[in-house]
Amino acid sequence: MRKLAMVVVVAFVAVIWAAQARAQSVVPITLVKAGRLLDPRTGNVISPAAVLIEGNKIKRVGPLSQIGAPADAKTVDLGDATLLPGLIDSHTHLLLDVVLPAEAERARRDNGTFVPALLLAIAESPNKRVLLGAQHAREYLESGITTVRNLGHSGIDGDTELRDAIKAGRVPGPRILASGRKLITRGSYIQSLNPALADAILQQEFLLIDGADRAREAVRQNEFQNVDVIKVTADENLTVTELAAVVEEAHREHLKVAVHAVDKTSIQTAIDAGADSIEHGNDVTDEQLKQMRDKGIFLDLTPTSYGHFFTRIFEGTIAESLTLYAKRLEADERNRRRFNDLAQQVLESEFVHGFEVSDTQLYDSLVQRVLKSGVKFAAGTDMCWHYPGGTCGEAATSRFPTLHEAGMSSLDVIRAITTNAAEMLGWQDRIGAIEPGKLADLVAVSGDPIADIHELERVRFVMKDGQVVRNDLPNHNGGGLR
Numbered sequence: 001m002r003k004l005a006m007v008v009v010v011a012f013v014a015v016i017w018a019a020q021a022r023a024q025s026v027v028p029i030t031l032v033k034a035g036r037l038l039d040p041r042t043g044n045v046i047s048p049a050a051v052l053i054e055g056n057k058i059k060r061v062g063p064l065s066q067i068g069a070p071a072d073a074k075t076v077d078l079g080d081a082t083l084l085p086g087l088i089d090s091h092t093h094l095l096l097d098v099v100l101p102a103e104a105e106r107a108r109r110d111n112g113t114f115v116p117a118l119l120l121a122i123a124e125s126p127n128k129r130v131l132l133g134a135q136h137a138r139e140y141l142e143s144g145i146t147t148v149r150n151l152g153h154s155g156i157d158g159d160t161e162l163r164d165a166i167k168a169g170r171v172p173g174p175r176i177l178a179s180g181r182k183l184i185t186r187g188s189y190i191q192s193l194n195p196a197l198a199d200a201i202l203q204q205e206f207l208l209i210d211g212a213d214r215a216r217e218a219v220r221q222n223e224f225q226n227v228d229v230i231k232v233t234a235d236e237n238l239t240v241t242e243l244a245a246v247v248e249e250a251h252r253e254h255l256k257v258a259v260h261a262v263d264k265t266s267i268q269t270a271i272d273a274g275a276d277s278i279e280h281g282n283d284v285t286d287e288q289l290k291q292m293r294d295k296g297i298f299l300d301l302t303p304t305s306y307g308h309f310f311t312r313i314f315e316g317t318i319a320e321s322l323t324l325y326a327k328r329l330e331a332d333e334r335n336r337r338r339f340n341d342l343a344q345q346v347l348e349s350e351f352v353h354g355f356e357v358s359d360t361q362l363y364d365s366l367v368q369r370v371l372k373s374g375v376k377f378a379a380g381t382d383m384c385w386h387y388p389g390g391t392c393g394e395a396a397t398s399r400f401p402t403l404h405e406a407g408m409s410s411l412d413v414i415r416a417i418t419t420n421a422a423e424m425l426g427w428q429d430r431i432g433a434i435e436p437g438k439l440a441d442l443v444a445v446s447g448d449p450i451a452d453i454h455e456l457e458r459v460r461f462v463m464k465d466g467q468v469v470r471n472d473l474p475n476h477n478g479g480g481l482r
């Protein structure tokens with residue numbers, strides 16, 4: 001009797017073990033079906049299309065009739081929607097939230113629209129900043145941006161910590177390539193600091209380059225924080241020798257170097273020192289584009305202020321204040337109406353700042369020259385601005401269609417934020433395309449993004465790492481997960 005009980009117990013335990021082992025080894029399989037799938041690399045459209053996903057990776061892609069999904073695959077049916085690879089913002093600052101100062105305030109300061117908010121951010125608690133970054137990261141992901149390259153303005157380790165928290169599943173967000181602190185020369189960015197405290201303040205946000213040895217040391221300090229990329233701001237104070245030292249030290253650790261360079265001299269410094277990408281590049285000449293093409297240096301376009309973006313932000317902030325003020329005056333109906341009317345007038349007004357007009361003109365010419373030159377290009381938003389009435393992700397995705405307005409084809413715009421961006425980041429083996437072996441980062445829009453590039457601002461379905469983040473498409477056969 002005792003022997004029999006023993007046999008029963010052993011058999012029971014064996015069954016449980018086997019079940020557990022099976023549960024652990026089962027990788028979830030998902031079949032995503034959609035009316036269309038756009039391959040940015042070739043421009044080809046598969047219709048109707050299907051993507052078979054095993055765990056967090058894409059296993060098969062093709063016409064629905066040929067995909068051959070196993071019977072136990074979970075199906076996500078997106079109806080007529082168009083599938084695209086998850087979007088990549090290759091230049092952003094998730095831990096910064098610049099509120100554009102009122103025009104009167106700007107006129108009374110020498111340091112423009114950016115520096116007062118930057119100083120405030122540096123002085124604020126790093127914990128507060130990283131939580132702000134977490135909010136922006138979630139908003140980015142919800143808008144369809146599944147990977148970002150965060151190029152500075154994160155304190156000492158804000159972006160590397162946010163990256164790791166997202167990786168560990170603590171907070172939702174895109175995968176992040178983090179640069180840690182920006183390498184700058186003395187005199188960039190911030191003036192008029194208290195001289196007794198200046199170095200201590202600057203070190204919260206930047207690493208100073210002063211000679212080739214300190215340039216190498218700065219890279220090593222960032223390596224110690226486990227960064228994914230090195231960001232340098234080039235200006236007339238930075239020498240080719242210093243930047244070449246940065247590039248050599250970074251490449252030794254297989255890190256790419258992204259160089260902020262706007263004027264001709266800085267762009268030439270970046271080219272001569274062998275940078276991997278030039279950020280912004282506003283004043284690049286045709287000759288420099290040719291040199292960049294021959295050396296394989298990427299131009300990362302950042303059309304942030306294209307199309308009166310700052311006017312929209314500025315008007316939004318004023319309207320927001322007026323509406324709040326009107327609310328406070330609710331006892332007086334007449335005043336409330338007056339302020340609401342004023343807010344409306346501000347939103348409808350058509351005033352345009354000079355620098356935005358010139359930036360729009362600059363982009364029209366820059367984009368066309370870039371396309372003609374054959375230089376490799378990608379695009380980033382340079383987002384770091386408080387965007388009244390919208391999320392940070394909505395502000396970011398509003399920037400990509402402006403490249404089309406500046407003369408880039410819809411397909412090239414999509415390449416700039418998928419396949420091209422992946423190559424610039426050095427992650428072309430992982431992201432940027434819907435291909436077998438790549439991470440399962442997908443987005444879907446309900447229209448045709450080639451016919452209307454503004455579809456990129458209306459992403460309706462987001463999947464990152466094989467997990468559905470968001471699905472606002474109509475429910476098909478119970479496939480509409482949320």
Ligand SMILES: [Zn+2]
Pocket residue numbers: 091092093151382
């Ligand atoms: Zn930037």
